[in-house]
Structure formats: structure tokens, C-alpha cells
Amino acid sequence: MKSIDRNSLYRTIKRSTGFHILLSLTVIFSIVMAPLAQTPIQKPGISLPPGVLVSVGRANAITKTKNLQLNLTATKLEDSASIGRISGTGNLKLTGNLTVASGCCARIKFEVTRLNLPAQGSSNFATENFEFCGSKTVNITKVLNANQDDAFFTVKITNPDPWNKVTIDGPLTATFPTADVVLAAQPNVPIDLTRGVDVSRTFTLSPNTAGKLKVEIRWSGQATIQAKLFKPGQQVGAATNGVTTQSSSSGSIDLVYDIQPADITSGTQWGINVLNTSSASVTATGITFRVVYTIDE
Numbered sequence: 517m518k519s520i521d522r523n524s525l526y527r528t529i530k531r532s533t534g535f536h537i538l539l540s541l542t543v544i545f546s547i548v549m550a551p552l553a554q555t556p557i558q559k560p561g562i563s564l565p566p567g568v569l570v571s572v573g574r575a576n577a578i579t580k581t582k583n584l585q586l587n588l589t590a591t592k593l594e595d596s597a598s599i600g601r602i603s604g605t606g607n608l609k610l611t612g613n614l615t616v617a618s619g620c621c622a623r624i625k626f627e628v629t630r631l632n633l634p635a636q637g638s639s640n641f642a643t644e645n646f647e648f649c650g651s652k653t654v655n656i657t658k659v660l661n662a663n664q665d666d667a668f669f670t671v672k673i674t675n676p677d678p679w680n681k682v683t684i685d686g687p688l689t690a691t692f693p694t695a696d697v698v699l700a701a702q703p704n705v706p707i708d709l710t711r712g713v714d715v716s717r718t719f720t721l722s723p724n725t726a727g728k729l730k731v732e733i734r735w736s737g738q739a740t741i742q743a744k745l746f747k748p749g750q751q752v753g754a755a756t757n758g759v760t761t762q763s764s765s766s767g768s769i770d771l772v773y774d775i776q777p778a779d780i781t782s783g784t785q786w787g788i789n790v791l792n793t794s795s796a797s798v799t800a801t802g803i804t805f806r807v808v809y810t811i812d813e
Contacts, residue, residue: 567715567716567717567718568701568717568718568719569699569700569701569717569718569719569788569805569807570699570700570719579606579691579692579693579694580691580692580693580694581689581690581691581692582599582600582689582690582692583687583688583689583690584597584599584612584671584687584688584689584690585597585685585687585688586614586671586673586685586686586688587683587684587685587686588624588673588674588675588682588683588684588685589683590618590681590682590683593674593675593678594672594673594674594675595672595673596670596671596672596673597670597671597688598668598669598670599628599668599669599670599671599690599692600668600669600692601666601667601668601669601694601811602660602665602666602667602668602669602692602693602694603665603666603694603695603811604660604665604692604693604694604695605660605661605662605664605665605693605695606659606660606692606693607657607658607659607660607691607692607693608628608641608642608657608658608659608660608669608690608691608692608693609655609656609657609689609690609691609692610626610628610654610655610656610671610688610689610690610691611653611654611655611656611688611689611691612653612654612686612687612688612689613651613652613653613654613686613687614646614648614651614652614654614673614684614685614686614688615650615651615652615684615685615686616648616649616650616651616682616683616684617683617684617685618681618682618683619680619681619682619683620649620682621647621648621649622647622648622649622675622677622680622682622684623645623646623647623675623676623677623680624645624646624647624648624652624673624674624675624684625643625644625645625646625673625674625675625676626642626643626644626645626646626654626656626671626672626673627640627642627643627671627672627673627674628640628641628642628643628656628658628669628670628671629641629669629670629671629672630664630667630668630669631667631668631669631670632667641658641664641669642656642658644656651686654688660692660693665693665695669692671688671690694810694811696808696809696810696811697722697808697809697810697811698806698807698808698809699719699806699807699809700804700805700806700807701717701804701805704804706735706801706802706803706804707802707803708799708800708801708802708803709735709739709741709790709791709792709799709800709803710792710797710799711739711792711793711794711796711797711798711799712791712792712793713791713792714753714754714789714790714791714792715789715790715803716752716753716787716788716789716790717787717788717789717805718752718785718786718787718788719785719786719787719788719807720784720785720786721775721784721786721809722784723811724780724784725775725780725811725812726775726777726780726811726812727775727809727810727811727812728772728773728774728775728809728810728812729745729771729772729773729774729775729786729807729808729809729810730770730771730772730807730808730810731743731745731769731770731771731772731788731805731806731807732768732769732770732805732806732807732808733768733769733770733771733788733790733803733804733805734767734768734802734803734804734806735767735800735801735802735803735804736767736800736801736802737767737798737799737800737801738765738794738798739765739792739794739798739799739800740763740764740765740792740793740794740795740798741763741764741765741769741790741791741792741793741800741803742754742761742762742763742790742791742793743761743762743763743764743769743771743788743789743790744756744757744758744760744761744771744788744789744790745758745759745760745761745771745773745786745787745788746758746759746786746787746788746789747759747773747779747782747786748779748782748783748784748785748786749782749783750787752787752788752789753789754789754791758787758789759773760772760773763793765794771788788805788807790803
């Protein structure tokens with residue numbers, strides 16, 4: 517049996533241990549660096565959002581009023597008037613003062629009717645009865661919820677007693693909520709425009725009916741922006757004419773336009789174009805678009 521050289525054995529073990537340590541470090545380094553090698557570093561920049569403005573819901577409800585004139589006579593036992601379309605949630609109020617112009621005391625029935633959209637009949641929204649002599653202050657308040665708006669409403673007064681030949685008249689005021697349709701760029705990513713560069717946006721009216729448009733354009737910096745609004749059928753671009761044009765270096769432009777009947781029949785797609793017309797090399801940063809569409813009642 518050969519004797520074992522202790523020094524030789526020690527050197528062999530040392531070399532083997534060093535090799536395994538080196539191999540382990542190499543494996544660990546490969547695992548750590550692998551994700552970095554697979555994910556390239558992105559260059560800084562801004563990705564422009566799609567050029568379409570879409571509905572982002574309703575704005576806070578605003579209040580509108582409409583004056584109504586109703587009267588009853590000995591031969592006309594009922595009268596009605598249209599409140600109009602209500603497109604928001606909140607309180608529907610009827611206020612005014614009815615006077616017995618001829619006769620003595622009377623009973624009067626008030627009915628508010630909801631005309632379903634589209635044409636699917638009607639339903640009673642509110643009913644109240646009043647008894648009075650001389651004159652009577654009317655104050656009716658009913659709450660419209662999300663399942664009851666987006667419809668036309670009418671009010672009717674009735675003399676339920678044909679034998680009571682009275683004449684009643686007086687002004688009423690209908691106060692009701694409505695809501696603006698708001699459109700904005702989605703995803704809502706602000707954009708930058710350098711001098712001489714323009715960008716366009718398009719949007720669709722729904723419902724396609726008479727009303728008023730207010731296009732709100734906002735940006736940061738001292739750049740001068742030219743903004744144009746285009747109706748259906750017009751070519752959208754910086755070099756073409758729209759229905760209205762404004763320029764400003766204040767960081768804010770509002771384009772306001774009353775929708776004409778001819779605009780509705782021409783289509784539903786509208787357009788906006790903004791151009792950086794600065795004389796110096798100034799960038800308009802963080803440009804945002806918001807369209808408020810107020811529907812005529």
C-alpha cells in the first residue's frame with residue numbers, strides 16, 4: 517500500500533475548493549445579471565395619446581329654469597305645458613302663485629308626467645292637490661334619480677270639479693337639474709408641442725342635437741398656441757379653416773360655439789387642431805383637452 521503525500525493531498529483539496537468557489541460565484545453573477553440583459557433601458561420621451569376625445573361621464577349637475585303660464589276657465593278644465601328635457605339628477609321644483617280670477621274657492625290637481633325615451637309611453641312622476649280661495653302659493657319639490665332623468669317632462673293642472681266654474685291663472689317656474697356631457701382625451705396624457713408642430717383631436721356628439729360646445733385647452737409655458745374648432749364635414753388641420761379660431765400665449769383657450777341645425781345634419785364627428793405658433797423656440801408643455809357639451813332643453 518502506497519503512502520499518501522500529505523502536502524500533495526492538501527494542494528489538491530485547495531485547488532478543488534477554489535474551483536468550486538469560483539464556479540459558485542459565476543453562477544450567482546449570471547442569475548443576477550440575466551434580468552438586466554433581458555430588459556433594455558428605455559430612452560426618455562413622451563408617447564402621444566390617441567387622437568380621439570371620448571365621454572368621461574357627466575359634469576356636476578347645473579340648474580336651469582323655465583317659465584310656464586297655465587290657466588283654467590269655466591270651459592277649460594285642464595291646461596298643460598312642457599318643461600323640456602331633463603338630463604341630470606337632483607331636485608325638480610315647481611313654484612309660483614295661482615290666483616282665482618273668477619269664482620270662489622277651488623281644488624286644483626297638479627300632475628308631472630315623464631315621457632320615456634325613446635318613445636315608449638309615459639309615466640306619472642308626481643301628483644299633488646291644492647285647495648285654496650283667492651290665491652295660493654305653489655311649491656312642489658321632487659327628487660330625480662339616475663333612473664328617472666334623460667327624459668322629457670310636462671306639467672298639467674286640472675279642475676276636478678266640472679260644476680265649479682272658476683277661472684284660475686298665474687305664472688309657474690320650473691327649476692330642474694341638467695348635466696353637461698364632458699369629453700376628454702383617454703388615456704388622459706398631456707402632450708408637448710414644439711414650435712411649428714400641431715396636433716389634432718376628434719370627438720363625437722351624443723346625442724347629436726342642438727346645444728353649445730365649449731372646448732377647454734390648457735398648457736404650461738410661454739408658447740403661443742393657435743386653436744381651431746371644426747364641424748362635421750370640414751377637414752381638420754392647421755392649414756384649413758374651422759368654425760372658430762383663437763390664439764393665445766396665456767396657457768388657456770376656450771373655443772365656444774353654438775351648434776346650428778345644419779351642423780347636426782352634416783354628421784356627428786367634430787375636430788380640434790392646436791398649433792404652436794411661437795416666434796421663438798418655446799415648447800407648450802402639458803397640453804390638455806376638455807370638451808363640455810351643453811344640450812339645449
